[in-house]
Amino acid sequence: MKRVDVVPGPLAGVVVVTIEHAVAAPMATRQLADLGARVIKIERVGGGDFARDYDSAIGGELSSVFLWTGRGKESLAVDLKSPEGREIVLDLVDRADVFVQNLGPGAAERLGFGADELIRRNPRLIAVSGSGYGDSGPYAGRRAYDAHVQAESGAVALTGTADRMVKPGFAAADVATAMYLTSAVMMALYQRERTGRGTVVDVAMIDAMTDVVASHIYYAQHQNQPAPRVGFGHPSVVPYGEYAARDGAVVIGVQNDREWQRLAEHVLDRPDLVSDPRYATNQARSTRRQNVDDLVSRACGRFSTAELTKLLDHIGVACARINEVSDVPAHPQLVERDRWVQTETPVGRVGTLRQVVTERGKQYPVRPVPALGQHTRDLLMEIGRGPDVIDVLVSSGTVRECDRG
Numbered sequence: 001m002k003r004v005d006v007v008p009g010p011l012a013g014v015v016v017v018t019i020e021h022a023v024a025a026p027m028a029t030r031q032l033a034d035l036g037a038r039v040i041k042i043e044r045v046g047g048g049d050f051a052r053d054y055d056s057a058i059g060g061e062l063s064s065v066f067l068w069t070g071r072g073k074e075s076l077a078v079d080l081k082s083p084e085g086r087e088i089v090l091d092l093v094d095r096a097d098v099f100v101q102n103l104g105p106g107a108a109e110r111l112g113f114g115a116d117e118l119i120r121r122n123p124r125l126i127a128v129s130g131s132g133y134g135d136s137g138p139y140a141g142r143r144a145y146d147a148h149v150q151a152e153s154g155a156v157a158l159t160g161t162a163d164r165m166v167k168p169g170f171a172a173a174d175v176a177t178a179m180y181l182t183s184a185v186m187m188a189l190y191q192r193e194r195t196g197r198g199t200v201v202d203v204a205m206i207d208a209m210t211d212v213v214a215s216h217i218y219y220a221q222h223q224n225q226p227a228p229r230v231g232f233g234h235p236s237v238v239p240y241g242e243y244a245a246r247d248g249a250v251v252i253g254v255q256n257d258r259e260w261q262r263l264a265e266h267v268l269d270r271p272d273l274v275s276d277p278r279y280a281t282n283q284a285r286s287t288r289r290q291n292v293d294d295l296v297s298r299a300c301g302r303f304s305t306a307e308l309t310k311l312l313d314h315i316g317v318a319c320a321r322i323n324e325v326s327d328v329p330a331h332p333q334l335v336e337r338d339r340w341v342q343t344e345t346p347v348g349r350v351g352t353l354r355q356v357v358t359e360r361g362k363q364y365p366v367r368p369v370p371a372l373g374q375h376t377r378d379l380l381m382e383i384g385r386g387p388d389v390i391d392v393l394v395s396s397g398t399v400r401e402c403d404r405g
Helices: 024-034 064-069 083-094 107-111 115-121 146-153 172-195 205-212 214-223 257-266 282-286 289-300 305-315 325-330 332-336 376-382 387-396
Strands: 015-019 038-043 073-078 098-101 126-131 199-204 240-245 248-253 318-321 340-345 348-353
Touching: 015 024, 015 083, 024 038, 024 064, 024 073, 024 098, 024 126, 024 172, 064 348, 073 083, 073 376, 083 115, 083 387, 098 172, 115 126, 115 199, 126 172, 146 172, 146 205, 172 199, 172 205, 199 205, 205 214, 240 289, 240 305, 248 289, 248 305, 257 282, 257 305, 282 289, 305 318, 325 332, 376 387
Parallel strands: 015 038, 015 098, 038 073, 098 126, 126 199
Antiparallel strands: 240 248, 248 318, 340 348
16 A cells, blocks of 8 residues: 655645635635645625535535535634724735635725735735636626626537537536636745735636637637537547447547547447548548447447446547446545545535545645634634624624534
């Protein structure tokens, strides 16, 4: 067994204060927390992050989305509209390395957390904003959530079948934005190491999502027509998609003509197709999509899924079975690679997936999912509020602390 040492994450010592909700910013800051940063999550006194209430799937209380995005953070519940509440957050930001927010258009500025003011107070601060459409242009003031940006970016038009477009079944625009937000923080931290100064960084969901689908945009621009929607298939690569075996379906992807040769010879039993100009190249095959799919389907129908995946693995052609989401926790690859870890939450210990980025020979600690206001008192004491002051803040509703039981 390989030796794995549990060590502080590489971002240990970095302090992040975040006013966030939903998925995009919380997903980004969860990644920073998983990598060792101290993430202080500012939440509403009346209910906290909206994502806490998306469902109650975990123990009848905790939402599946908050389990996903909330891990490793400290929760401070505070009324940002009160002068005392704003001052509390400003005191924390003055001590922080990174400030992240994805409030609605103009909300951070109205509350007194505009990037220019924060940088003036703390010149080493990295102020990161996530928004739907950016801070300029005709859409700058529009509210936007995942589905809106997927629609505006063209992502929805790429997904589905010829006669019906559908939204991808997960928060694709939020996740894409989270990746760029995380990247932005890493870039800014590295830049500060060289310059000693903070910076202001903006990531717009529309920019993130159009970059994700850029190849399809380029195709439509230069072909004067969009690539076809082909369901499980690929608009440019053939064969690629779901093919029925005797007892189920297998996903096959042929990325180059060498793989086509192996598929034609060993699965289709048609070595003649390797040199046939109608099938020899991907561009030729893409003009005969239905014909190629029919050839592959007939051949796959001779095998069971186990036989077919074994043969495809043997000849070096990528393949996969189609799992239900409920099957994934027991996926042998996840289990064998120890991808699950027990995580403390407000409803007890729950299995969560480990941080995706791994460092050879090292493992970073997995910290709990916080209850709303769980760290309010400790954080207030840290910035100089005494017990009597904290009691007044709690009784006035300026801050909220959870019942620690």
